[in-house]
Amino acid sequence: MFSLTVRDHVMIAHSLPRPAFGPAQGLHGATFVVELTVRAEALDANSTVMDIGEASELLSAVLDGLRYRNLDEHPDFTGRLTTTEVLAQHIAVGAAEHLRRLEHLAAIEVTLRENPDAWASYTLALAGVPGSRG
Template sequence: MFSITVRDHIMIAHSFQGDVFGPAQRLHGATFLVDATFRRDELDEDNIVVDMGLAATELRSVTSDLNYRNLDDQEEFKGVNTSTEFLAALIADRLADRIHQGALGESARGISRIAVTLHESHIAWACYERSL
């Protein structure tokens, strides 16, 4: 299995519902380092997994919709706990949509898996991995 990873970051504000979240039930900020890993069994005809520049551009496009936003104010997240795990899956699903739409080039259709990791800090992070 071959893979490449591109990186971005986002800064958001949000709050959570439920006692399990303790003080995070109040509005707070979070800065995430975002890693998107693209995997495939065989390299394409150019001997790459995917064009790293296109992958970075599409990751930035997906994350820009979240960056510098209070997610509590976004209609699509009303009543949703926008946990680190939830956001990792959201970004992975949006990247998968971009691949299916051809935004990363035709050869990117050979990508078999995407993993998105959101690093909350140097000691805590969450990952979501999915098939294409």
């Protein structure tokens, strides 16, 4: 399987109001390094997974809806904890909406790095899933 990864970052504010999150229960800022990995079983007509510039622009566009926002007030997260895992899923779903048109793609993975020693990822299949090409 082939893969292409692009990277960007996003600065957000949020709180995680449950005892399990200790000091992160209160409102705080976070800067995440965000990686979008696109996977394909075969290359496209240009011998690429996809254009690197297009992948970078796509990731930036998805992140623009989150940049410098207080996620406690973001309508997409009403009633949800904005954990790193939830944010990875949110970004993957947003990217998938634009990538499903590239029928040779098999999956994407979004990784959010909170620091050099801790990160979370979400993988989303694009090809071979009934109803995934809608």
